[in-house]
Amino acid sequence: MSTLRDLVEEHTSLGPVDVEHLHRLAGDWQLVSDLSFADLLLWVPIGNGDDYLCVAQVRPTTAPTAYQDDQVGRIAGGPEVAHLTVARTQGRIWREGDPVWYGDTPARYEAIPIRRRGSRDVIAVVGRDTNLSTARSPSQLELNYLTTADDLALMMTDGTFAPPRHPGEVTSAPRVGDGLVRLDGGGKVTYASPNAQSAYRRLGLPAHLVGEDLPALTARLVDDPMEGADAAERILAALRGDAPARKEIDARGASMLIRALPLMPAGVPIGALVLVRDITEVRIRDRALLTKDATIREIHHRVKNNLQTVAALLRLQARRAPAARAALEESVRRVASIALVHETLSMSSDEVVEFDGIVDRVAFAAAEVAAPEAKVRIGREGTFGVLPAETATPLVMVLNELLLNAVEHGFVPGDGGSVTVTVHRFRKQLHVTVADSGKGLPEGFRMDGGERLGLQIVRTLVTGELRGSIELRDRSGGGTEAMLVVPLTRR
Template identity: 30%
Template sequence: MTNFSVEELCTLHTSLSKMDVERIKEVSGNLPLIADLNQANVFVDCPTKEGKHAIVVAEAAPNTAKSVYQKPVAGKFAYEAFEPAVLYTLRTGKNMFLNRALTQEGKTVEQSVVPIKGSEDRVIGALIMEKDISEKLQRQLKLEALSEATETLSGILIGMAENRPIIPEVIEESLFFIDQENKVVYNNPSATNLIHEIGKEDCRPGVLLIDCFPCIQEILNEPEELLVKEMKMMNKVFRVKKISLDVDGKSNGTFIILKDLTELREKEREIVVKSVAIREIHHRVKNNLQTVASLLRLQMRRGVPEESKVHFVESLNRISSIASVYEIILSSSSVDEVDIYSLIEKVGNMLVHEAKHEQKKIHIQYKGPKILIDSDKAVSLSLVINELIQNCVKHAFKQMHEGKVDVCFEYSNDEIKVEVIDNGEGYSPNAKPSLGLDIVKMMIEHDLSGHFLIKRAETGTIATVQFPFERKEE
């Protein structure tokens, strides 16, 4: 496998960046050494654009041992049904060692998978090592699972020995076992029910499966021993699995497994429609809030009493902080979740910018991990953060022209903790109660089921907000 071939496969089948592709090429260049050192076949798989499967972009067979594969697999897809460890590692970034797996040529191997990470610690691929299990074990498995006689296959694989079905009788999927001529040898009860649903009298042994399902011919013509494909038949959507039982190049029959995905796909379609509707609602709410804010600004430009101006500004900031929630949702791929860091940063920067008009130089910085919360919680939190930072801007630096505000948040023990710290004049417990702090207490206690504490520090004030990540049932 040349570097150009790796780049070509990544470009055609994945969404990796150029930097990520270079990282994959770098790892792929070491595969021959890794294969010889471990006496094993090694591969690099990358997630496809759709994210449902993986694509083999590079491979190497050992010169120090017999290869597990007779045919190249680079360029073939790895399906989750047959490669669960690979897809698990790609999605979670976790290692999988000494996992028993079935290769695309039907051989049992010992498989280990580790993630390949790119920039920002993102998983961009998986490095896979597959070792052939001992010939003795392979021989035993073949004798048990791949007998050349159809009658033995029925007894061992289909579970008809002693008239006691083992697995196929209870699974929901419709299972057919066909011989080399594509004639039905066995079908389970679910398959029988499916035959009746399509108006066929029966699918008895000896009947061609394509007589009942003409579309199956397409998947039977594919050369792959293991194949998963989604197909439309009889106004329904099915996931079709083909498992060919080949020994030394000779076919011992094929399993065809059908699963009805119609209801699942319909629910997915409904979710997409609902997601679009939710985003449209968010868009309208944001527009309405911006309209209200524009009206307030227009009124302020036309003139308001000086004693009322501060109340207009506070109301304008509250409306703008709520609008920030919906702006963040609409600018992200999430349907109804908001990143806390982005929200706090947007609200804080807006308030500090307002402070510049009062000839105050306030420095603000933020610290915290990426945490997503529901939009309803985000609205309450945005108002809380607005009031606390606005409180710093308005009261902490009355006698100062320059100040500093730190906004820190963290997630621990299923709770989110936010601290707003300033180096201003310091909070006085005897100060007159303000509407802003009343809003904070109300939002924290009633909307977020949490608690609020504000205290004087050695220099300035520390305001602490703490609430459960998941709202408790009332």
């Protein structure tokens, strides 16, 4: 399915500013749909203006939809869209028609012309289509919803709705069903939905909201006076015609999200619409997750410290046992490579690591193992990117063994050369090559028949922990290369 931008750019000559306005409207019009108990369809004229293309659609969460099938991409013309043409050419909201039938569903059609703020040109038309199959006498809640929806519809015609998005806000929450408060021009509550009343009761309000000065009440209820003053100022800003960013407030252990919107039909400020949502349980879960993440990071930090302690003990043992020094020093390097992964995880908020930095540190440590007279350069080509911990830990041990083998056994004593780690991702696999410019593999070498501990570790980790494959072979230009393929899918 094509996006709104794709459809508009393909079928109309609207400019980028117009398209951006339509995008912002479609990002926030769920509010109008829920208040209207109606489907909203965004139509743009195409061709000579007699036909219309539906480029976006939203269904209400407060009422049944008028359309079971999706309308986006549908082209309509003739008498079916006459109301859209009236709204577009006369620049006014059209709602004079009789109910119509869409399939087996009775519906009432309305048309709202869409302009950008400060422009007189109608760039699109919103069809507001209501399913009448469940029509009944409206309650006080429904009457307030419909009145507010009509005010927002008038703001859509003059471009003051939808308001600009604030940085970091990716949704329009809270929504109508979460809690709605309507204010008059002085900030007094004229209507509060039951959910809004419940949200304020959790903050500590014993009385009913209607008649209260909402900015002053909110500032009084919030635990932190500075936060309360900020929340009150945002509601006052909406009364002045601005659209402030959402605000979270806390009181008596409860948390609430507030969003204030101005009500300015025909450009005249008449009050504000305040949407509230009780997010107490959400924040409790968030705090639990933060505690869990902090605990996991602390565990990785302690594991890293314990591994470093083990490495230090092995170094002390190596000094006291010259005959076993080489084997103990190899063990120190293996333990240190694992500690690198846990050190990185202890600074991460999840169980993934940036692996390039770990490989570079392992390569630097391996280069120091080379004999002083041999100048072995180790480099990396490509990027490993982010890897899960379950892959990073065995992979760093494999690369550590391959680099040490290349440095210690790949070159003639006294000669220098280079070792290159090359990596690229292909079809959810990690392809890694460790190639050196040394003397090559010994005659009759077999990967599965060697007695070296390092190669046994490599083979076991690659085929077992990583579920991958490895091949050691002579390099075409001289030297040795290890070809490693590791799947990146979760185990």
